Amino acid sequence: MNLFDIIGPVMIGPSSSHTAGAARLGKLARNIFGASFDRADITLYNSFAKTGKGHGTDKAVVAGIMGMDPDDERIKDAFEIGGKAGIEINFRLEDSNREVHPNTAKIQLFGEKSTMSITGCSLGGGRVMIQDIDGFKTEFTGEYNTIIAIQHDKPGIVAFAASYLAQKNINIAQMKLSRKSKGDTALMIIETDEIPPKSVKTDLEGHDGIYKIVLSTI
Template sequence: MRFKDVFSIIGPGMIGPSSSHTAGAVRFGRVARELFGIQPKQADVVFYGSLAATYRGHGTDMAVTAGLLRFDTDDERIPESLNLADALGMKVTFQTISGPAVHPNTLTVTLHSGRMRFHMMGCSIGGGNIEVVEVNGFDLKFTANYPTLIVYHEDRPGVLADVTRLLSDAGINIGYMDVDRKARLGQAATVIEMDGTIQDDLLKKVKRLVNVTGFSDIDLNGGVPK
């Protein structure tokens, strides 16, 4: 991924020693939490590569947990996030894997609450930025720097045309799209990054579309690109 300006490299205002191992981890946890939709009862975090070797020293465990609590990168409660999660009844586990991964700073988060389960893999790529590479078994790449919609649907002709038509009718420009499917005419998922905030009434229209089985959305910046 190319950075657009020097501020993307320097990173955001943050609590912690590292924009990639701390601020990026907060953002990753926050993205997972927002896409899950509710406060999870359990979160299982796996660190790979560089994160596996240094996560305790750089506070990456506290950072991911802070994101799962919906904290921002500069929240002064980040150092207490593990205790705060425990007080809220959210169990957080950590595991390390030293083998090769898609990026030296790769991590996964699996969230649970009752029968609900959500899995996300991605990397912290520097400057507090992240890149998600997999969601719930689908190979989907996105950054969450823009308002983002994930649509789960059957792989049928016209589904994406219906979704994009709704966005177009609402005056929303699509900046990026990625699609993956389990098999031909099987389960599929599409991620769309947009230039404008998607409103609740539009989400309801997406939900009612034929062959759409679910969706999740996230907007960390109030419609303003990061």
Template sequence: MAEKSSIFDMIGPVMIGPSSSHTAGVVRIARAAIRILGALPTEAVITFYNSFARTYEGHGSDRAIVAGLLGYATDDERIRTAFDHAAEAGLRYTFQSVGNASTLHPNTIKLNLTGPDGHRVEVVGQSRGGGVIRIVEVDGFGCDFSGALHTLIIDANDVPGSIAFIASVIAHDDCNIATMFVSRKGKNEAARQFIEMDSPINDITLAYLRQLRWVHHITYIPTLE
């Protein structure tokens, strides 16, 4: 039997236009990226690929990405004047475009962000239409998460049993794991786990995971609006 669609599926997200893929999705990619960074950035290098490279100015994707980097939601009226707000906030940004990257999704954006403490991240995201996004790379580690669910990013040593142990801890917190993507540089080298969960994780569980000797860093991203 075909799956039924709701009126919300057909209309799409509440947003500032003109396009869900070129505006709402772009805002959400930036909002995911600043949560990975852990702060609003002070500097951003923004690279648009393929169709985005040809249309980002005309469709307002340039304003949308800057608005998302300022933490604005998809329906925030300030998206239209995001450049002015970025100047007030002291956000420095540069746009780049690559029109022919055949291995990448047509609507791909790469963000190189620097935070106020000098911390840097690189995030690659895709806008899939209807405001839906996929984050497909973080700091060179491949991944695949949407921001629609609660997400953990765990940097840890590639030790035997680590994946099963972390999954067990999360399960004891009554969190159901929806997806898990594990990426590593090489055998027994640094690994990064990307875990999407149906519900929030408790602070005490996060604190326990963070104190494990083979866990280096954990980023928790609650569901994006």
């Protein structure tokens, strides 16, 4: 925790969890999807569903997926901005789902060739946690540079990625692997201290067991 976590963040009100955190979740979803999209289906759960309207949670998520940061004064006009950009936005509210954190949003983005579903929660103070990408359970905050890999669940891939990063002198801060079943597709999240080079995508995708790399930088 640093002093700017206490005096900060600079944000659009009224709530660090329901507004700033919601915008961060939207922005992270956009970065993770990493492609253009023309439709977003957003589900708000529990407290996000119950008090979201008054807190501008819906506007903040939309602002985030449009690329705005939590301190962007255009957040209140996010629907108009999304509409002008030709993005279809659908909301669904689920106000009593005990399975998920009180402040949870599921964001599904639909692009021309692909679609992705990203679920995360807002932890308070504007901090968030991504918990699920396309059905893979995961945990990362977006506070680090993050490499997201969709890959074949087989030996050697973690070592390949780790040695690649070692060569580039990039330190791994945290790492998490998840899979739906053995030998199937797996999700690897690598959080790094330094910013990986843009070529990380093509370099790692060069491995025949790595299907897709997304880089989200801070």
